[in-house]
Amino acid sequence: MDKVAIVTGGAQGIGEAAARRLHADGFKVAILDFNETLAQQVASSIEGFAAKVDVSDRDSMFAAVKTVVEHYGRLDVMVNNAGIAPSGSLMDMRQNDFDKSYAVNAGGTLWGIQAATEQFIAQGEGGKIINAASQAGIVGNPGLGLYGSTKFAVRGLTQTAAQELAEYKITVNAYAPGSAVTPMLKAAAHEMAVAAEKSDEWALEQFATGITLGRLAQPEDVANVIAFLAGADSNYITGQTIVVDGGTIFH
Numbered sequence: 001m002d003k004v005a006i007v008t009g010g011a012q013g014i015g016e017a018a019a020r021r022l023h024a025d026g027f028k029v030a031i032l033d034f035n036e037t038l039a040q041q042v043a044s045s046i047e048g049f050a051a052k053v054d055v056s057d058r059d060s061m062f063a064a065v066k067t068v069v070e071h072y073g074r075l076d077v078m079v080n081n082a083g084i085a086p087s088g089s090l091m092d093m094r095q096n097d098f099d100k101s102y103a104v105n106a107g108g109t110l111w112g113i114q115a116a117t118e119q120f121i122a123q124g125e126g127g128k129i130i131n132a133a134s135q136a137g138i139v140g141n142p143g144l145g146l147y148g149s150t151k152f153a154v155r156g157l158t159q160t161a162a163q164e165l166a167e168y169k170i171t172v173n174a175y176a177p178g179s180a181v182t183p184m185l186k187a188a189a190h191e192m193a194v195a196a197e198k199s200d201e202w203a204l205e206q207f208a209t210g211i212t213l214g215r216l217a218q219p220e221d222v223a224n225v226i227a228f229l230a231g232a233d234s235n236y237i238t239g240q241t242i243v244v245d246g247g248t249i250f251h
């Protein structure tokens, strides 16, 4: 029996790489994303399924997960990957930045946990939930304070869900990328480049400073860890956040 994985935000970046890797590992993959067109393109290239979702909306999340279960008949892995990254100092943040980033990053994770858990409990065989945290959710980063705080929240949800859901044989873990070259990071680099009147390449190099392994992450570097958390080799791990930052922070 093929296992079924959902990847939210799988239309591009880390989510796309995770969808491709999970497909290569033998999963049937469903991509749930705000961007229906791109999601559909990625899904068709991996014989997958795509549906539109707004992860910040609980009803939308439950409806989208239901369409996946109707399509594939089951669910085994839920990757709550979709996220947004407001940047700027804390003093620059406004009501809309706060409401939106918490609704998508923390809300999207919570609703994803709930919708997947409902299905896992109905199946009675457990399941794996994998959430997108961030290096910025492990230590505070100037200029990423609001974003980072939503990712601290993701780690909090991950720890509590692991404890509340263990009785259903559900594990809940998270991955914390440093800087991975995706549309999200390229957009942040572009903003930085414009402000400094330098090139986008210069800005990307700034993100790479302080990385022990001397390079930015590719989305596949992060997808490798997602694949580990989705597979049997991580069965005895729950409530943890795995840092994937090429050696930037140490603990």
Ligand code: NAD
Residues within 6 Å of the ligand: 008, 009, 010, 011, 012, 013, 014, 015, 032, 033, 034, 035, 053, 054, 055, 056, 081, 082, 083, 084, 085, 104, 132, 133, 134, 135, 136, 176, 177, 178, 179, 180, 181, 182, 183, 184, 185
């Ligand atoms: P990205 O912006 O390149 O892709 C995110 C995807 O999520 C897009 O396809 C977008 O359409 C989708 N999405 C956004 N809001 C949504 C919503 N409300 N409902 C449904 N889909 C939505 O991002 P990425 O760089 O691939 O990041 C993926 C995850 O990893 C995010 O949670 C991000 O915060 C986290 N992360 C990324 C980095 C990095 O360096 N790229 C670092 C740390 C953490």
